[in-house]
Amino acid sequence: MHDLFYSRGVAVVGASSNPAKPGYKIIENMVTQGYSYGIFPVNPRLESVLGLRCYRSVLDIDDNVDLVVFVVPAPEVLRIVEEELSARKRTRGDVKGVVVIGGGFKEMGEEGAAKELHMKGELRSLGIRLIGPNCQGLINTETGLNTTFDMNIKPRRGGVSVITQSGALGNGILRMAATRGHFGIDKFISFGNMGDVDAAEAIDYLSGLQTTRVIAAYIEDVPDGRAFYESMRRAAGRKPVVILKPGRTRLGAQAALSHTGALAGEDLIWDAAIRQAGALRAYTLKEFYDAVRVLEKLPPLRGPNIAVLTVVGGPGTLCVDRIHSSRCLRMARLSDVSKERLRRILAPVANVGRPEGYVDMTGSVTEELHYEALKIVLEDGGVDGVIFLEEPPTYLSERWASEVVRAYSEQDPARAKPVVATVVAGDAVYDHIRILEEGGIPVFEHPEAAVDAIDKAAEYHLRTSCGGKRAAGGDLRHQIHAISRRSARASRAGG
Amino acid sequence: MHDLFYSRGVAVVGASSNPAKPGYKIIENMVTQGYSYGIFPVNPRLESVLGLRCYRSVLDIDDNVDLVVFVVPAPEVLRIVEEELSARKRTRGDVKGVVVIGGGFKEMGEEGAAKELHMKGELRSLGIRLIGPNCQGLINTETGLNTTFDMNIKPRRGGVSVITQSGALGNGILRMAATRGHFGIDKFISFGNMGDVDAAEAIDYLSGLQTTRVIAAYIEDVPDGRAFYESMRRAAGRKPVVILKPGRTRLGAQAALSHTGALAGEDLIWDAAIRQAGALRAYTLKEFYDAVRVLEKLPPLRGPNIAVLTVVGGPGTLCVDRIHSSRCLRMARLSDVSKERLRRILAPVANVGRPEGYVDMTGSVTEELHYEALKIVLEDGGVDGVIFLEEPPTYLSERWASEVVRAYSEQDPARAKPVVATVVAGDAVYDHIRILEEGGIPVFEHPEAAVDAIDKAAEYHLRTSCGGKRAAGGDLRHQIHAISRRSARASRAGG
Numbered sequence: 001m002h003d004l005f006y007s008r009g010v011a012v013v014g015a016s017s018n019p020a021k022p023g024y025k026i027i028e029n030m031v032t033q034g035y036s037y038g039i040f041p042v043n044p045r046l047e048s049v050l051g052l053r054c055y056r057s058v059l060d061i062d063d064n065v066d067l068v069v070f071v072v073p074a075p076e077v078l079r080i081v082e083e084e085l086s087a088r089k090r091t092r093g094d095v096k097g098v099v100v101i102g103g104g105f106k107e108m109g110e111e112g113a114a115k116e117l118h119m120k121g122e123l124r125s126l127g128i129r130l131i132g133p134n135c136q137g138l139i140n141t142e143t144g145l146n147t148t149f150d151m152n153i154k155p156r157r158g159g160v161s162v163i164t165q166s167g168a169l170g171n172g173i174l175r176m177a178a179t180r181g182h183f184g185i186d187k188f189i190s191f192g193n194m195g196d197v198d199a200a201e202a203i204d205y206l207s208g209l210q211t212t213r214v215i216a217a218y219i220e221d222v223p224d225g226r227a228f229y230e231s232m233r234r235a236a237g238r239k240p241v242v243i244l245k246p247g248r249t250r251l252g253a254q255a256a257l258s259h260t261g262a263l264a265g266e267d268l269i270w271d272a273a274i275r276q277a278g279a280l281r282a283y284t285l286k287e288f289y290d291a292v293r294v295l296e297k298l299p300p301l302r303g304p305n306i307a308v309l310t311v312v313g314g315p316g317t318l319c320v321d322r323i324h325s326s327r328c329l330r331m332a333r334l335s336d337v338s339k340e341r342l343r344r345i346l347a348p349v350a351n352v353g354r355p356e357g358y359v360d361m362t363g364s365v366t367e368e369l370h371y372e373a374l375k376i377v378l379e380d381g382g383v384d385g386v387i388f389l390e391e392p393p394t395y396l397s398e399r400w401a402s403e404v405v406r407a408y409s410e411q412d413p414a415r416a417k418p419v420v421a422t423v424v425a426g427d428a429v430y431d432h433i434r435i436l437e438e439g440g441i442p443v444f445e446h447p448e449a450a451v452d453a454i455d456k457a458a459e460y461h462l463r464t465s466c467g468g469k470r471a472a473g474g475d476l477r478h479q480i481h482a483i484s485r486r487s488a489r490a491s492r493a494g495g
Numbered sequence: 496m497h498d499l500f501y502s503r504g505v506a507v508v509g510a511s512s513n514p515a516k517p518g519y520k521i522i523e524n525m526v527t528q529g530y531s532y533g534i535f536p537v538n539p540r541l542e543s544v545l546g547l548r549c550y551r552s553v554l555d556i557d558d559n560v561d562l563v564v565f566v567v568p569a570p571e572v573l574r575i576v577e578e579e580l581s582a583r584k585r586t587r588g589d590v591k592g593v594v595v596i597g598g599g600f601k602e603m604g605e606e607g608a609a610k611e612l613h614m615k616g617e618l619r620s621l622g623i624r625l626i627g628p629n630c631q632g633l634i635n636t637e638t639g640l641n642t643t644f645d646m647n648i649k650p651r652r653g654g655v656s657v658i659t660q661s662g663a664l665g666n667g668i669l670r671m672a673a674t675r676g677h678f679g680i681d682k683f684i685s686f687g688n689m690g691d692v693d694a695a696e697a698i699d700y701l702s703g704l705q706t707t708r709v710i711a712a713y714i715e716d717v718p719d720g721r722a723f724y725e726s727m728r729r730a731a732g733r734k735p736v737v738i739l740k741p742g743r744t745r746l747g748a749q750a751a752l753s754h755t756g757a758l759a760g761e762d763l764i765w766d767a768a769i770r771q772a773g774a775l776r777a778y779t780l781k782e783f784y785d786a787v788r789v790l791e792k793l794p795p796l797r798g799p800n801i802a803v804l805t806v807v808g809g810p811g812t813l814c815v816d817r818i819h820s821s822r823c824l825r826m827a828r829l830s831d832v833s834k835e836r837l838r839r840i841l842a843p844v845a846n847v848g849r850p851e852g853y854v855d856m857t858g859s860v861t862e863e864l865h866y867e868a869l870k871i872v873l874e875d876g877g878v879d880g881v882i883f884l885e886e887p888p889t890y891l892s893e894r895w896a897s898e899v900v901r902a903y904s905e906q907d908p909a910r911a912k913p914v915v916a917t918v919v920a921g922d923a924v925y926d927h928i929r930i931l932e933e934g935g936i937p938v939f940e941h942p943e944a945a946v947d948a949i950d951k952a953a954e955y956h957l958r959t960s961c962g963g964k965r966a967a968g969g970d971l972r973h974q975i976h977a978i979s980r981r982s983a984r985a986s987r988a989g990g
Contacts, residue, residue, distance in 0.1 A: 020890060103844050103857070150858075150888035153923055166809020168858075172886050172919025176940070179921035218809060246816045284943040285813055285919070314661020314713060318780055321741045349598050362598070363663075391667050395515065424667025424780070426674035428648055445671070448779040 001197070001205035004097040004129060005140040005187055007066035008037040010147075011058050013080060014071035015041030015049045022101060023071040024049065025149035033154050035144035038063045058084050058095075066096045069137060069147045074104030074115055077133070081122050089126045098123065099147050100133035106193045107134055120195050135192030136167035139174075141185050142211065148174070148190070158184015159213030159296045161206045163199055165220045167192060173216070173289060181437045182289075183296040186211045198223055200231040207235030215241045216292045229273050236278035240295045240460045243274050243281050244288040280460055290449055291456035293442045298418035300461040301454065303384035305332035307357045307377045311365055311390035315424050319387055319447035320358055326451055328458035331357035338380040345372055357383075367399045374407035378417055387450050388441075389422040397432035405439030420454055422447045496692070496700035499592040499624060500635045500682055502561035503532040505642070506553050508575060509566035510536030510544045517596060518566040519544065520644035528649050530639035533558045553579050553590075561591045564632060564642045569599030569610055572628075576617050584621045593618065594642045595628035601688045602629055615690050630687030631662035634669075636680050637706065643669070643685070653679015654708030654791045656701045658694055660715045662687065668711070668784060676932045677784075678791040681706045693718055695726040702730030710736045711787045724768050731773035735790045735955045738769050738776050739783040775954055785944055786951035788937045793913035795956040796949065798879035800827035802852045802872045806860055806885035810919050814882055814942035815853055821946055823953035826852035833875040840867055852878075862894045869902035873912055882945050883936075884917040892927035900934030915949055917942045 010030065016023030023043070027050055030039050040063070041049040044056040055061050058068060058080070068085065070077045077100055089095055105116035116133065123130050131137050137147030141157040148171065155174050160183050164170035167190040177183050186209065189202050199219055206212045215235055222228040235241045274281040282288035306329050310316035323329050333356050334342075342352045342359060346369060351360040361373055377386055392400045408419050421436050421443045423429060433443045444450040505525065511518030518538070522545055525534050535558070536544040539551040550556050553563060553575070563580065565572045572595055584590055600611035611628065618625050626632050632642030636652040643666060650669050655678050659665035662685040672678050681704065684697050694717055701707045710730055717723040730736045769776040777783035801824050805811035818824050828851050829837075837847045837854060841864065846855040856868055872881055887895045903914050916931050916938045918924060928938045939945040 020888075025888075108844060150886075164809070166807070166812070168807030168886050169809030169813075169919065172807075172810065175886070175923040176919065176921035179923050220809075220812065244813075246812045284817075285810070285941045286943065289941075312661070312663030312667075314659070314664030314715075315667065315780070317661070317715065317741045318664075318739075322779075349603060391663055391670070393515075393520075424664065424671065426671035428670040428674050446780045446784075448781065 001201060004067060004131065004197075005138060005145065006143060007096065007145060009040065009061075009064040009094070010035070010037070010067045010069060010145065011040040011042050011055070011061060011065045012069045012071065013042040013058065014076075015043045015046065015054055016071075017046055017049055021071075022149035026069060026071065026101075026147055027052065029146040029148065030144060033144040033146050035146070037143070038065075040065060058088055064094050065092075066094060067099065067138075067145075067147075068095055068097075069099045069101065071101045073102060074112070074133070077102070078115060078119055078122075081119060081126075085128065086122070086126055089128065095126075095128055097129040097131060099131040099135070099137035100195075101135065101137060101147070101149070103134040103192075105133045105195070116193065116195055123196070130196035131189065132192045133195055134167075136170060136190035138190075139185060139188035141187075148188070153178045155185040155188070156181075158186065159211070160185055160292055161187040161209070161212040161215055162189070163202045163206070163215065163217040163219075164188075164190045165192070165194065165199070165218055166190070169218050169285070176289065181434065182293045182442065186213075194223060198227075200224065200227040203228075203231040203235045203241065207231070207238050207241075213239060214292055214295045215239060216244075216288065217241065218244045218288070220246060225273070229277055232274065232277035232279045240457075241277075241279040242288060242291050242295070242456075243279055244285065245270055245274070245281065278463075280456060282456070286449070287452060287456065290444070290453035294418070294420065294453040294457045295460065297440055297442050298420070298457065299413075299416040301385050301418055301458050302461070304329050304458060304462065305357070305382055305384045306330070306454070307332040307334065307359065307380070307383045307386050309359045309361070309373060309377055309386055309388045311361050311363060311392075312424070313360060313362075315389045315391075315422055315447045316358065316360055319389060319422065319451060320355065322448045322451040323387075326455040328455050328462060329451065331355060332380070332383045333357060334359075334377070334380050335382055338376050341376050342373060345369060367396070367403045370400050370403040371407045374404055374419070375410070378407065378411060378419070383417065385418045385420075385454060387420055387422065387447075387454070389447060389450075391423060391425050392429055392432055394429060397429040398435060401432045401435035401439070405435060405441065408441055409439060418454065418457070420444065420450045422450045496696060499562060499626065499692075500633060500640065501638060502591065502640060504535065504556075504559040504561050504589070505530070505532070505640065506535040506537050506550070506556060506560045506563045507566065508537040508553065508563060509571075510538045510541065510549055511566075512541055512544055516566075517644035521564060521566065521596075521642055522547065524641040524643065525639060528639040528641050530641070532638070533560075535560060553583055559589050560587075561589060562594065562633075562640075562642075563590055563592075564594045564596065566596045568597060569607070569628070572597070573610060573614055573617075576614060576621075580623065581617070581621055584623065590621075590623055592624040592626060594626040594630070594632035595690075596630065596632060596642070596644070598629040598687075600628045600690070611688065611690055618691070625691035626684065627687045628690055629662075631665060631685035633685075634680060634683035636682075643683070648673045650680040650683070651676075653681065654706070655680055655787055656682040656704070656707040656710055657684070658697045658701070658710065658712040658714075659683075659685045660687070660689065660694070660713055661685070664713050664780070671784065676929065677788045677937070681708075689718060693723075695719065695722040698723075698726040698730050698736065702726075702733050702736075708734060709787055709790045710734060711739075711783065712736065713739045713783070715741060720768075724772055727769065727772035727774045735952075736772075736774040737783060737786050737790070737951075738774050739778075739780065740765055740769070740776065773958075775951060777951070781944070782947060782951065785939070785948040789913070789915065789948040789952045790955065792935055792937050793915070793952065794908075794911040796880050796913055796953050797956070799824050799953060799957065800852070800877055800879045801825070801949070802827040802829065802854065802875070802878045802881050804854045804856070804868060804872050804881055804883045806856050806858060806887075807919070808855060808857075810884045810886075810917055810942045811853065811855055814884060814917065814946060815850065817943045817946040818882075821950040823950050823957060824946065826850060827875070827878045828852060829854075829872070829875050830877055833871050836871050837868060840864060840871075862891070862898045865895050865898040866902045869899060869914070870905070873902065873906060873914070878912065880913045880915075880949060882915055882917065882942075882949070884942060886918060886920050887924055887927055889924060892924040893930060896927045896930035896934070900930060900936065903936055904934060913949065913952070915939065915945045917945045
């Protein structure tokens, strides 16, 4: 895995001079994102792509090529692997992995599955690892490696590594994170049909990386349930692992979908397995994405006590409501000293402590009070985290946001408490949101989403017995093994 | 109510020349939003505000004044009501209502409650209706009336009327709707402490308006549970009424919050009352807002059968999953003819009908196919609505969106089927989203949100026995009456 993510030299077979084609986009991505090593377009009909010399064949490339990306049809991939890669491997011995972007393999039924099996066999005998087919491949923001296409977005470096069985879903996550400044990316792997490198191997690799602080995985099925479980367990001991797993099996398997009873049971086993491994399961894309945001951006929550500091009554009420019905959180008890300090600085109309842990500064608040009130709440020993809510007037939004960030960032890093914000304002105060996000405070549009995200983070940080769903009974290992066998059968059936 | 929303002539008592003050913002709003009648700033210390002549007192205004907006402190409001409004009412008889923006009344405890009671008595004896105190007041997009402040946004005219007990929450909804083009506003009323005009009266008024297609109400408590129930019932027979009601009582009532048992029971009664009235209850701001978007923008859903047309596998899978676990929806069965037509035009890698009602066009789709495939699905008699999912490359996004809108808008208006879209892309394809929204197709960022919104709409359109939560047992009227008495006690206690 390391050799693939840190490939020195990438050949793109099926390079194109048409900006609408993946064979152009991939090269463009790596050029604009400053890939540190050689980029080698391969297409016998072109002289150059984006100013780079274009090669007739991978055999003609004199420099080191660790990775070959295929953006040609399936039969062409097979031919090139058999004729050219094997020759290159014999003579230069440098190619360590291939990314096969296109489909036309297992997902197409029996004939495609045979092609895929054949390709896998050839590559294995050459000692070359396979990503895909039918995928977006790899990103490593450390080296600028990026085999995805259609993005037109440069992911910022950061602590999230994404593993995805759906290239489109992974792409969507990259786009949301990049355009909203929600989090940065360390590694990204979209492996489509998982012909060779699979989720378990990817999780194992990422769990050992210092630069990966959170592992986010979208999984539809796994070839080996036990190996996947063990990889989750090992990784979750070191860092948060968030899993988005659709509740039912792959859409392709129509027959399976009609057996919802069996599938619902299987889903409970997934539930139990993820929980027992110490990983976090998300049930919707929003829950998945929001949990990842909070886990990457914020210091750990050290206890369940949340203070709500608000400028707005209605959203504040909805927030307290959601905390009451959350699994892991409760309203903090502010000390009498803190309450007294808050009452002294805030306007008489402000509400300090009704209910406990709730402070409504009301619309009469000033920018100085933003700073001072958040300081007081963060310094209270009974508070483990803060949810801050406001809807600033346009002309005050930047100044208010800066004061919130100032109070947040003046915390002692070793004992810092997380703060999340809620701003119900659409795109009306974009700069306010940007300042908070850049200052390390995740901003949510709805109060309930802020609570849900920090609740999910609490599930990890508090190693929690928050009272979630109970694990399914029975021998878990046995059940996981059964899933794995069923999955394998479905795969063989072309599902 | 009509006289208030269609006020001819508005005086703003407490007008200001400081652009940061509500006494300036309100006047600015009405000037820039083209209010059709006279705007009369009142402040004895100013000559003019925004080029408008400023009056020393409401008594000095020679023109017709239907509405007086107070942006002065509570004692000042009382004095002006007693001294000036009563004199004006005797002499000219024109003032029909007042909006009291500021707080300092019931929400401040006993002393404030006494002030509020006194003010209410004075106004009642003068035959003047009261909006507020402690509120944002009124918007009527038909006349440009707008007593809210801090918005800096002009709401587009449209079919949603908003009733809110939290000015901030209402403001947030206006901002989200306006900046994202989600829906337009007909009327807006934020009545804060509900000193006089209350939710029941507002719902009754809005239910009779042709221009209001959806009523969206954020309610924390009501003075008269029975009147509120009856107004919901009457309105819900004519148009969708969506209620966001926090699950517990007002934050202010700390004592009440410690009796969660009692409150949870009360919440069940709310649940049953809203359901029995034929209104829709939302439990989170997102659910509330998204349901309103779909109900305003789309033609009615005539049955539960949803087809999923996708370009992206992972989000498509999550979407089907959510439909399976929705309350009112199920996957449509496409006819064999439709499936054959789709298979003929789509690429061989496309998935038509696994599972039933699911069509994955795959990334190989063209702009023409967007149009043709959506046409075929919409024309299928077994389909009641469509969820469309994609994440277009930037350079294709506008053309693809236009083709989707073309297919959607070519439907016979009398039998049109709703289409909602999901685009998992953050702000990366903003124009794509804008074209879809302007073309009448609501766009969601997450597939589950799209399903949830159309599921909520189905609850209304199918007058549904979708199998939601059961109504609480017992005599409902009795229980509503009990809530109402408890609310009244809490109000008297200054909650």
